[in-house]
Amino acid sequence: MTSRRPGRGALGLHLTLAPLALLWLMPLWLMVTYATTPEADFLQPGVPLGLGGALADNWAILLAQTPFPRAIANSVATSLIYTACSIVLTSLAGYAFAQFRFFGRGVLFALVVATLTVPYVVVVIPQFVLVARDFHLSNTWAAVVVPPLFNSLGVFFMRQNFMALPKDMLDAARVEGVGELRIFFQIALPLVLPSTAALGIILFLQSWNNYLWPLLVLSRADAQTAPVALGALVGLDRVHWGALMVGAVVMTMPVLAVFVFLQRYFIAGITAGAVK
Amino acid sequence: MSRVDLEAVRKRFGALDVIHGVDLAIEDGSFCVFVGPSGCGKSTLLRMIAGLESVSGGTIRIGSRPVNDVEPAARGIGMVFQSYALYPHMTVRGNMGFGLRATGTSRAETERRLQRAAGILQLDSLLDRKPAQLSGGQRQRVAIGRAIMREPEVFLFDEPLSNLDAELRVQMRVEIAGLHRRLGNTMIYVTHDQTEAMTLADRIVVLRGGRVEQTGAPLELYDDPATAFVAGFIGSPRMNFLRGTAEPGGGVAFAGTRATVPWRSGPPAPGTPVQVGIRPEHLRDDGPVRLAVTVEVAEQLGGVSYLYGTTPGAERLVVERRGLAAARAGETVTVGLEPRDLRVFDGEGRRLR
Numbered sequence: 001m002t003s004r005r006p007g008r009g010a011l012g013l014h015l016t017l018a019p020l021a022l023l024w025l026m027p028l029w030l031m032v033t034y035a036t037t038p039e040a041d042f043l044q045p046g047v048p049l050g051l052g053g054a055l056a057d058n059w060a061i062l063l064a065q066t067p068f069p070r071a072i073a074n075s076v077a078t079s080l081i082y083t084a085c086s087i088v089l090t091s092l093a094g095y096a097f098a099q100f101r102f103f104g105r106g107v108l109f110a111l112v113v114a115t116l117t118v119p120y121v122v123v124v125i126p127q128f129v130l131v132a133r134d135f136h137l138s139n140t141w142a143a144v145v146v147p148p149l150f151n152s153l154g155v156f157f158m159r160q161n162f163m164a165l166p167k168d169m170l171d172a173a174r175v176e177g178v179g180e181l182r183i184f185f186q187i188a189l190p191l192v193l194p195s196t197a198a199l200g201i202i203l204f205l206q207s208w209n210n211y212l213w214p215l216l217v218l219s220r221a222d223a224q225t226a227p228v229a230l231g232a233l234v235g236l237d238r239v240h241w242g243a244l245m246v247g248a249v250v251m252t253m254p255v256l257a258v259f260v261f262l263q264r265y266f267i268a269g270i271t272a273g274a275v276k
Numbered sequence: 277m278s279r280v281d282l283e284a285v286r287k288r289f290g291a292l293d294v295i296h297g298v299d300l301a302i303e304d305g306s307f308c309v310f311v312g313p314s315g316c317g318k319s320t321l322l323r324m325i326a327g328l329e330s331v332s333g334g335t336i337r338i339g340s341r342p343v344n345d346v347e348p349a350a351r352g353i354g355m356v357f358q359s360y361a362l363y364p365h366m367t368v369r370g371n372m373g374f375g376l377r378a379t380g381t382s383r384a385e386t387e388r389r390l391q392r393a394a395g396i397l398q399l400d401s402l403l404d405r406k407p408a409q410l411s412g413g414q415r416q417r418v419a420i421g422r423a424i425m426r427e428p429e430v431f432l433f434d435e436p437l438s439n440l441d442a443e444l445r446v447q448m449r450v451e452i453a454g455l456h457r458r459l460g461n462t463m464i465y466v467t468h469d470q471t472e473a474m475t476l477a478d479r480i481v482v483l484r485g486g487r488v489e490q491t492g493a494p495l496e497l498y499d500d501p502a503t504a505f506v507a508g509f510i511g512s513p514r515m516n517f518l519r520g521t522a523e524p525g526g527g528v529a530f531a532g533t534r535a536t537v538p539w540r541s542g543p544p545a546p547g548t549p550v551q552v553g554i555r556p557e558h559l560r561d562d563g564p565v566r567l568a569v570t571v572e573v574a575e576q577l578g579g580v581s582y583l584y585g586t587t588p589g590a591e592r593l594v595v596e597r598r599g600l601a602a603a604r605a606g607e608t609v610t611v612g613l614e615p616r617d618l619r620v621f622d623g624e625g626r627r628l629r
Contacts, residue, residue, distance in 0.1 A: 168361035171328050172419075176375025176426065177349025186378070190365045 031252070035245035042241045058242035062233070065240060067221050068247060071229035074141070076254070078214075078225060079207040082145045086203050087196060090151050094158025095184055099170065109159075115152045128216050143217040144225065148207070157199055161192040197265035201258060208255060226251050278339030278352060278429040278462055279304040280325060286333035287320055287486075294320055295486045297334065302464060302479070307456050310466045311473040311509070312483035318466045319434055321483070325464065326355050326432050338430060349379070351430075354423030358435040360415045362407040362422075369403040372422045386425075393424040396458065397451075413444045420455070433465040437472065449475060470510050474498070482506050504625035507553050513582060515619070516559075516593045520552040528552060528620060531587035535565040535615045540629045544620075550628065553619035556582065556596035563612025569593055570608045574601055583609070 030047065038054040039061070062068050096102075097109050127147055137143040165188060173183045189196065211227040218224045224232075230247040233240040280302040287295035295317045302308045310318040323329040325336055327348035335342050343351050362371050372393060376386045394400045397417045407415055416436055423431055436452070437445045453476055456463050467473055473480050474494045482489040482497065482505070490502040494510075501507035507515045520530030526543040527536045530552045537543070544550065559567070569585040581601035587593055595601075595611055603609045620628045 166359055166361065168357040168359045169363065172355065172357060172361040172422070173363075173375065173378075174328065175326060175348045175353065175355045176379070176422075177347070178375055178378040182378050186374075187363055 028252070031245055031248050034241065035249050037242055037245075039240065039242045054242060055246065058240075058246045061240050062243035062246050065243060066229040066232055066247075067224070068226070068229055068250075070222055071224050071226045072250065074224065075208060075226040075251075078141050078144045079204050081141065082148065082207040083200050083204045085145065086149055086151055086154060087200055089149055090154030090199070091158045091162075091189060091192075091196060092184070093155045094160075095162045095188060097155070097159045098162035098165075099167075099188075112152045112155055115150075116156075124212065124216070127213075132217060138217050139220045139223040144207075144210075144214050147213070148210075151203070154199055154203065157195070158192070161195045162188060165191060194265045197262055201262055201265075204258065205255065208251075279337075280308075280430060280462060280464065281337040281340075282321075282325075282334065283337070284334035285321070285324065285331060285336060287317070287324060287329065288332040293486065295324070295332075298483075298486075298488055300481060300488065300491070302462060305460050305462055306478045307453075307463045307465065307476055308479045308481060309473040309477035310464065310481050310483055311468065311470060312489075313468060313509070316483040317486040318468075318483045322432055322434055322464060322466045325351075325430075326353055327351050352428055353430045353432055354426045354428035355432040356416070356419045356423050356434065356436045358438050360407070360419040360439070362415060362418060364407050367404050367406055368399060368410070368418050368421075371407070371418055372425050375422070376425060389425050389427065393421040396424060396455070397421045412440050413448055416440065416448060417451075420452075424459075429461065431459075431461050431463040433463065435466055435468070437467070437469075445472075452476060471512060474510065480510070482509060501553075501619060502627050504551055504553065504621040504627075507619055507621070507627075511555055513556050513594045513596065515553045515555050517621075518552045518554065518587060518591050518593070519589070520550045520620070522546055522548040522550055528618070531567055531589055531591060531593075533565055533567050535613075535618060537615055537618055537620060544622070544628050549623055551621040551623075551625070553621060554593075554613060554617065556594040558613050558617040559593075559595040559611040561612060563614050565613050565615060565618075567593075567611050567613065568608055569595060569611055571603045571605055573605060574603055576600055585609075 029049075033048045033051055034042075035058060036052040036055045037048050038052060038057065041048070041052070093112075097105065097112075131143050131147060132138045137146075170183055170187065173187055178186075209227065210225075211231065214225045214228050215231065218228055221229075226247065230244055230251070233244045233247070280300075282298050282300040282302075285295060285298045286293065298321060300308075310321060312318050320329060324331055325338075327343065327346060331344045336344055338351055338353070363374065366374060369390065372390055373386045376389065377383070390403075394403060397420060399414075399417060399421055402410060402414060402418070407418070410418065416439075419436070433452070437448050440448060449472060452465075456476075465472075465476060477494055479491065480494055480497055481491050484505055490497060490506045492500075497506055497510045501510065504517065508517070518530045520528045522544040523529050523534065524546045525536070526539055527534050528550060559569075568588055569583065571583050571585040573584040575582040575584070579599070581597040581599070583595040583597065583601055583603055585593055585595065622628055
């Protein structure tokens with residue numbers, strides 16, 4: 001391996017990219033500064049570029065107005081359960097579409113992909129009626145986790161990954177008498193791990209940031225997820241901006257950590273197939 | 277060890293017939309090579325024997341037991357794939373032991389077989405490496421080792437040397453021949469390379485368009501091909517084919533000359549158009565039948581030379597010479613051959629004997 005020293009070209013590139021990076025980082029920084037700004041200063045003209053001293057006050061308001069620690073715990077739990085279940089289901093379905101010939105495969109797969117074209121707003125009301133009225137699942141984790149498990153984009157994504165696996169390799173295991181489930185878990189899945197990790201991040205974020213659906217099915221305060229709890233800070237006559245920003249900072253941190261930790265996989269998954 | 281028998285075996289993909297009723301008897305302990313051009317169905321036939329493709333008609337027996345509906349793993353076969361098909365995330369040890377461990381073989385027994393297979397293939401020092409850290413030849417040895425681990429009755433090889441460079445291919449060919457001598461199992465080997473077929477096989481099956489064109493020992497196919505296709509496929513450089521006409525008295529006229537062929541079952545009717553096949557190595561300096569060749573290109577390979585030229589009728593012809601050939605491009609040389617070295621085929625390519 002030879003390490004490349006940044007030359008003059010790289011310097012130019014960095015000079016161009018640095019302002020762009022600042023532009024993207026600015027909202028994040030403002031989120032932090034607003035989280036430390038006293039509530040009374042929010043209506044002052046100008047933007048606070050430096051840290052204020054009201055973090056503890058805002059945090060206290062957040063805790064007083066919402067069951068925030070409980071909401072974060074709910075968010076972590078539902079997002080992790082959703083991500084784990086969704087990865088298992090989408091990868092199993094994707095593997096079946098990619099590797100097995102069965103009657104009606106083409107039609108079935110076309111149907112799965114066709115659901116991508118249905119806008120969510122069309123689905124949300126019937127889905128609410130089904131979950132809340134017919135199955136009585138309001139204010140349960142199941143109500144948040146189960147409906148989005150039918151994830152056609154995930155199935156499609158995993159199918160493409162599994163299609164890239166050499167058929168000979170799976171046949172070699174079949175000749176050795178290895179069962180199909182074991183082939184899936186011990187050979188196929190480990191080989192698509194980078195893309196699966198990328199899908200995992202996307203699914204986690206989807207669930208973590210989801211506001212509309214949990215708002216509909218989680219009315220009880222102790223069942224709420226973090227975005228719904230923060231939403232409650234926006235009142236009819238008063239908005240607790242400082243507390244809202246503190247909550248947003250707390251919500252952003254785990255996501256940033258996951259992203260930094262799994263960045264390698266995330267990029268690898270998104271560009272998979274581009275260079276093969 | 278087992279014999280393998282195919283009876284009227286057919287394969288259909290949708291509306292397309294790819295194997296049209298193949299009958300074959302592969303003896304216990306023999307080395308049988310399926311050879312043919314791309315798309316002739318040789319790999320499909322092998323995958324049907326392995327159980328990786330279903331059988332559309334006919335019966336496959338391994339050791340006299342019909343296996344049409346038997347799972348691949350229960351057929352007593354070990355298979356080696358062209359792409360090696362190793363599991364990239366496992367070490368050599370993991371690759372070779374995975375199948376046995378996954379099907380409930382004890383750790384001790386797996387280890388015993390691993391040591392044996394590794395010993396046979398000299399893999400001992402590589403057991404903890406991953407496939408990416410191995411050369412092509414080493415990977416293929418691991419793939420063969422994985423098949424040995426199963427202690428199969430029949431080994432199936434699907435073009436195992438196609439991904440290797442020329443030098444390694446020769447080396448692995450010798451290793452596979454040695455493996456067959458040592459293990460004595462029935463081996464079925466698919467290749468499109470006639471040199472591999474000639475050097476490895478006890479028995480060659482030449483396939484063409486999903487049908488068996490001819491079956492026989494390597495030199496039998498070389499000396500006594502049943503069709504022009506087999507004659508052209510076996511032997512390198514390939515046999516020369518010249519247009520000819522049957523003459524009265526058992527003669528054949530071709531390329532401005534004529535020869536009296538020693539027919540075994542009577543000559544064709546005079547005037548019948550025929551193809552005359554002559555192997556490049558049968559064109560010598562002397563011989564009763566004389567043929568004029570205008571040399572276009574002379575390839576000197578040191579031990580052997582090839583003259584590429586044309587006959588008086590402008591048909592292409594290759595002449596093989598031991599040592600250096602004196603002829604240069606543009607010269608016309610006269611070569612000779614023995615009438616018994618001519619192979620005559622009819623208009624459809626069937627042999628006339």
